[in-house]
Amino acid sequence: MRIHVVLDLYIFKVKTFFGALRASKASIALLLLYTLSFLLGLFSFSTPISDAIRKGVTDIDSYTELLSSVASLLMVFAVSLALRGYTVFEYEQNLIFTSPIKPREFLIADIFSNLTSLLIFANPIVIFYVMIVHSLKLSTLSALLMLSSSILFIFTLLLLKTSLSMIKSLYGGNQVNTLILAIIVILVLPAAGFIADLPLEYNSLPYPSTFLARILVKSVYSVDRLTLDFAGLSFYFLLSVLLFLSISTKNFFPTTTCIPFVSPFDTSMRMQTLQMERNIKMFSRIGMLPTLNLGSKSLLTFLMKKEVIRVIREGSLFTIIFFYLIASFIVVATSISSSQTTQSLPYTYLVTFFVGVYSLTIPLMLVSNWRFSDIGSLWIPLTSGMDLRIMVNALLYSFISISSVVPAAVISILSLIYSINPIIPLTLAVSTSMIGCPVNLYIMVGFLGMKSSGTPSILIGLASMLLSVLLLTPTYILIFLGLHLSFGDVTSWLLTVTILAYSTLIMKLFSREIKRSISRIEL
Amino acid sequence: MKAVEVVNLVKVYGGGIPAIDNLTFAVEPGEIYGLIGPNGAGKTTTLRIVATLIKPTSGSVRVLGFDVVDQAEYIRRMISYLPEEAGVYGNLTGYEYLRFIADIYAKSGDESESMIEEALEISGLGSRIKDRVKSYSRGMRRRLQVARTLMVKPKLAILDEPTSGLDVYHAHYIRRCIRRYVDEYGLTVLISSHNMLEIEYLCDRILLIHRGRSIDDGPPRILKEKYSSNNMEEVFLKAVGLT
């Protein structure tokens, strides 16, 4: 192994990945924003934690339990990445895989560059660690112990993920899939114990995540009696090193899966499009199954059908359904776990809140997918001389129907489970999509019409979210009133009608504006 | 020993129809050997197999005496590959990019410096080499790629449509560079191209592929006689059976 080659390769990879960061101020601002908001969240956690620790908690076990389930979720995530096989970027394949660089040299550079990007994205956690060490006045030994065990754990994860993805790439097949899935199941099992009352607990099992959690929690109090845990963690680390050493000399280059290179900081259209493609590709195969009959009498319905087909084919619809499934799962899980504790929220609140948050993201998803997949053919309607109002309406109506139908289905199911009245959550979902879709489209079209159309999509999304929430304030107030002043049936319906009328008004207003600014886009 | 020896090569992508169907050819050391054929004929697939990037479904491919499957490591020390569409390195400067490659291939600091100097000359990018690759035009990127492929003076250069997207002046210039490298350093070149002028100017021998099969091969001059044609374009059309 040649150290200087590994170093060169590492620097090259990091430079390529973070290159865009050097060039664009917007990206740096975004990263700062990210760090700040992340830190804010951690702060709100840290106060109760350090308070509790100062007061002297007796319940060390449950802290360990919590931490080790988080750590093993991280492991599950890392291991499940291996199911894709070893993925590399185009440039790595063409350039590096035909050069004298050896597999192991490449792998080590890859692991360290993964670690680097991990550290940059997790920088708030590093800051948090420093804050905790400082505010609790931990001894140097404890601080070092926490740090070194975290580093050991992270390396174990990276080595495991690397080796497993290589095994998957090299040998493929169902046996490897079964192996990876088995590891995942073993890691998840104790977590399932929370819900199903299994006698399994992370605390009592020799998982790497348990060792890490024990060290982290216990070293806050004293560094005694940690030798065993540290030895356990080191054992797993050595195991992963051995696995890595035994597999890393194999020529796995021709078996890798190639993915287009995308830096998260890139502001160029092409890069964002590629990223988008990657996200929705997973679902696009299912999308070829349904076909709609395109023929219809009016241009409006024709265009609407076309949009619906696009949304199905490119996979956005499945992404939406997928998101909702996860979200409803979380709702159900929270309600189960909170019913065990003292106060439980009324389900109507829970469902309404969940609908409010999630239905806000769907218009954003639909509109940005439209941008990425249709901007290239926007010249067709724009140069065709057709009435642009029809086109805008077709877009809006299809977006609104899609973004109302999916939540509506979920709400119906949830309201059956909890036997609650679905009217209020339904009204919220429909109003959110009637206001959210036009607002998102308006802002997107506005940005596209600007001279510098290379705005990062996150910024556009942020702006759309803010404006949507602002315009939805009346809806939120009315919904809030409706929830609190348990109205009779007639007043409830009146409320719904008022909200829908208001939403229609906003929609009409924005659709006129969109029509005006869509003709300003330079293609 | 042959520079490249392909025997009964078959490549099937994911269970479909074969992209390469029983292809056999050999490239002599120091020769410029051209692959020509219609779109989808299997040129890129062949080159990627020779470059050890993908594995053959069956058949054997040896490069400079080594097997592409079992001895890829040795082959990679002696080849340099220019892909059909080179990926994006947009955020590095042209210079950083060349520096990186030179450092991988060179055995000493001096060698690395002289590689970069040569690459600067081949690419003809001048002071633009300090700009980020993102800001280059298509042709400028291509020139940077050709330069990095040649500067390491491989024993075998695998060039997939090296001059695609280049203007007449730069295409001509790049061809002269390739020729010069072959003459001065004794490289062997395996090249694919859709430019018949280029093929005639550069190649000692060519292989005509169609639907993954070889239809004919030989020096351009002989092929022109055989198909009683004035230029390679006519040879191509007649051989593929399009006239």
Ligand SMILES: Nc1ncnc2c1ncn2[C@@H]1O[C@H](COP(=O)(O)OP(=O)(O)OP(=O)(O)O)[C@@H](O)[C@H]1O
């Ligand atoms: N990754 C792939 N997966 C499936 N099929 C592929 C893949 N790459 C190429 N093919 C198929 O293999 C055949 C040969 O493709 P190849 O790229 O080698 O052609 P080519 O001769 O280089 O064409 P061109 O002149 O257009 O560059 C084509 O039928 C193509 O569809």
Ligand SMILES: [Mg+2]
């Ligand atoms: Mg090709």
